Amino acid sequence: MKKQYIKKKKLNLEGVEIYNFKNNKTFITYEDFQNSFNLSNISHLQELAKSKIMPNNFSSEKKEFFEFNFDYENFTSDLKEKIFLNKIKKYSIEDIYDIYVNCFIKNWKDLNFNSKEKNKIIFASKLPNNFSSVEFVLKHKFNNKIIYVDRDLLSILKSRALYYMFQNKVEIKHFDKYFNNQLRTNFIERVNFNKREIMKLKKNYNNIFITSLENLVKNTNDELKEIYYFLGLPHLANKKIIPTYCGNEIGSDHIDQINDNKYEVSNKNYIFYQFRTSKFLDALFLLFKNINCFDLFLLSIYLKLRHKIN
Secondary structure (H helix, E strand, O other), rough: OOOOOOOOOOOOOOOOOOOOOOOOOOEEOHHHHHHHHHOOOHHHHHHHHHHHHEEOOOOOOOOEEEEEOOOOOOOOHHHHHHHHOOOEEEEHHHHHHHHHHHHHHEEEOOOOOOOHHOOOOOOOOOOOOOOHHHHHHHOOOOOOOOOOEEEEEEHHHHHHHHHHHHHOOOOOHHHHHHHHHHHOOOHHHHOOOOOOOOHHHHHHHOOOOOOOOHHHHHOOHHHHHHHHHOOOOOOOOOOOOEEEEEEEEOOOOHHOOOHHHHOOHHHHHHHHHHHHHHOOOHHHHHHHHHHHHHHHHHHHHHHHHEEEEE
């Protein structure tokens, strides 16, 4: 009987070389990669794969879930093989990202792609909601285009207040109190700082498109035409865009309305919001019309000084 010998792949213990857009290089081992991977909140994906559900959250109030069949163990095994168990010893940061995406798609069992379609996928990924993540991708010159979806500040504050309420199982009748709490934090300053930085990036890079949730809801067709043109994709004229999940229609709750906007703030809180977000002379003019809110005017000045971000 003829014996067969299987040559096992050996892990490259010396690691692989990773370089960035400035050609700065670093060497990482598989252990380094695992440690970074664990710090990236990958456990969330692991939990979703275990529970076999994918959240479909289009409102702070309403939550839905889709079926999610993902082979997490094979996904991490594929990553190890593609990066550390082959002959390539040098990668760009984008190479690593591409490998991640390919391994992700391969192990998402709900997708029904044939081999030809897999080579033509245009992959959209949601970045963390801050300018630094956008800046990172732009500076590293990935082969990509970025669509930044802004939102009206008042709506953002409403959504954040609702998020904390539902997290803590607070009744909706306390909405105005939680909205007021948001006006007292530095969240307004952080959001406005992020908006300014995004606009700076827009001036320096031509592969970023800025839209807003309000435009997408109120002027859906016109806004989508611009987005399709920016992406270089053919736009299907007069055809309504219906969101899908793995090829199945899921309704249009995402784009028909801004779901959190139905919650109204009190007149007093709205005046406080205006004080917090207006320039000094505009706030002073507003005060003359609402002299009984002098305490909120003074509080807004104090909060602006306290939370000032250069």
